[in-house]
Amino acid sequence: MDIRVLRHFVAVVQEEGISAAADVLRMSQPALSRQMKELEEGLGVQLFVRGNRGRSISLTKEGRVFYRRARQIIELADRARAEVHMHDEVEGVVHITAAETAAMNYVGRAAALTRTRYPRVSFDLHDDNGPNNIERLNNGLADFAVVIQPTDMTRFDHLSLPQEDRLGIGMRADDPLAACSGITNERLKDMPLIVSAGTLERRDLSGWYALPTPLNIVGTMNLPFNASCFVRNGFGYMLTLDHLIEEEPGSGLVWRPLEPPLGIRVSIVWRKDRELSRAAQAFLQQLRAIVL
Numbered sequence: 001m002d003i004r005v006l007r008h009f010v011a012v013v014q015e016e017g018i019s020a021a022a023d024v025l026r027m028s029q030p031a032l033s034r035q036m037k038e039l040e041e042g043l044g045v046q047l048f049v050r051g052n053r054g055r056s057i058s059l060t061k062e063g064r065v066f067y068r069r070a071r072q073i074i075e076l077a078d079r080a081r082a083e084v085h086m087h088d089e090v091e092g093v094v095h096i097t098a099a100e101t102a103a104m105n106y107v108g109r110a111a112a113l114t115r116t117r118y119p120r121v122s123f124d125l126h127d128d129n130g131p132n133n134i135e136r137l138n139n140g141l142a143d144f145a146v147v148i149q150p151t152d153m154t155r156f157d158h159l160s161l162p163q164e165d166r167l168g169i170g171m172r173a174d175d176p177l178a179a180c181s182g183i184t185n186e187r188l189k190d191m192p193l194i195v196s197a198g199t200l201e202r203r204d205l206s207g208w209y210a211l212p213t214p215l216n217i218v219g220t221m222n223l224p225f226n227a228s229c230f231v232r233n234g235f236g237y238m239l240t241l242d243h244l245i246e247e248e249p250g251s252g253l254v255w256r257p258l259e260p261p262l263g264i265r266v267s268i269v270w271r272k273d274r275e276l277s278r279a280a281q282a283f284l285q286q287l288r289a290i291v292l
Helices: 003-015 018-025 028-042 062-084 102-119 130-138 196-204 225-231 278-291
Strands: 046-050 057-059 094-099 121-128 144-148 154-174 192-196 216-221 237-241 253-257 261-270
Touching: 003 018, 003 028, 003 062, 018 028, 018 192, 046 196, 057 062, 057 278, 094 102, 094 130, 094 278, 102 121, 102 154, 102 278, 121 278, 130 144, 130 196, 144 278, 154 225, 154 278, 192 196, 192 225, 192 261, 196 216, 225 237, 237 253, 261 278
Parallel strands: 094 121, 094 144, 192 216, 192 237
Antiparallel strands: 046 057, 144 261, 154 237, 154 253, 154 261
């Protein structure tokens, strides 16, 4: 499949129409429209739901899947092109996809030391939850993934990070439960909770939550900032790790740990069957020196 056609497809989606994309790409509208039609025919599926005269479009279910994969293929192709032009000097981009955790302080310190020693190394950070981070790692879009355990480590080498995050509840500062030193099973069972998709998949509360009453989950989240806006406006409570919720005076939010405490372990992982770039190896060397 022609990478140029994928770039044109992505442009059509991002510009929300053939006409606007043709202007950006500096090609004629009929030529671009014909190219998209040929792409659909080649795939054997309809990618677009077209409006009047093709000026307004949206994606079909198949189109959304293809758009996601097209962007990944383009990103991987651009990265491959950059890597083959690297010289013997340690340089290039280290790609890290990561869950939000205070353990990123160790990663940041290693990155800073790497940059001090090798100024032509830069870092690309992608924040996401566990399954998406593993997918990016498996697809070659990341050199490393920072993941919360338990995670299937069959295909990965890994390094445990010393930080053990604690799970707790983010809430409004004026909530009566803010006066509590910790959140017990009994208090948790009646809370309308926003939880991360990763927490549900890993079953982080399994073994800790001992009551027969199911938890009252009213929302899921990817990263905590937007969820904290919901909490601040009275939507519910947020199950999250410590250090990830804004508790400064005036923020209107506080965080209280689960009681008894529930710790979460964090690792940085990389594919054992894939050779790391020299820049990624240099970073890993610095990280090992910090945590081992």
